[in-house]
């Protein structure tokens with residue numbers, strides 16, 4: 001059974017605003033040598049951060065953990081972590097960026113790979129929060145965040161029509 005009972009849709013505008021807020025926080029803590037994005041969710045935040053912070057050195061850690069759950073409703077369940085591509089060194093002076101931390105399993109893995117990097121996310125859930133150095137918005141553990149790149153505009157049934165269904 002999925003541990004997620006709430007949906008939290010995020011618009012492009014909201015994501016952009018939060019990523020810019022994160023840039024402000026990280027700028028104060030620099031200077032930085034570069035950004036390492038955790039693919040794929042870290043790629044859009046990384047693009048916004050490096051534009052705001054004038055960072056030109058961008059690398060990736062390519063890691064896969066979640067697959068679609070058995071209901072096929074877009075919520076995911078986590079499998080084995082599979083690192084497709086790492087990065088040389090210990091991460092000193094680099095920002096390691098991801099869209100969110102949930103259980104913290106991905107964070108624990110990348111921290112083990114790059115122990116001196118500064119780990120930043122836009123969103124954090126309580127279980128993963130202790131593993132993040134800087135984040136912007138906390139959501140509850142039973143919330144599934146829906147990023148704008150995973151959604152499209154569609155008809156919404158009026159609330160009154162949904163009652164009793």
Ligand SMILES: O=P(O)(O)OC[C@H]1O[C@H](OP(=O)(O)OP(=O)(O)O)[C@H](O)[C@@H]1O
Pocket residue numbers: 038039040041042063064065066067076078098099100101102103104105106107128
């Ligand atoms: O804290 P955790 O429970 O480990 O979950 C967080 C990770 O899960 C998601 O990535 P996912 O593996 O789904 O891949 P994607 O970024 O390619 O969509 C998200 O982007 C984080 O990287």
Ligand code: HPA
Pocket residue numbers: 066076100102143144145146147
């Ligand atoms: O809440 C979430 N939303 C999107 N991807 C995720 N990967 C882990 N948790 C989440």
Ligand SMILES: [Mg+2]
Pocket residue numbers: 038039040041042098
């Ligand atoms: Mg990811």
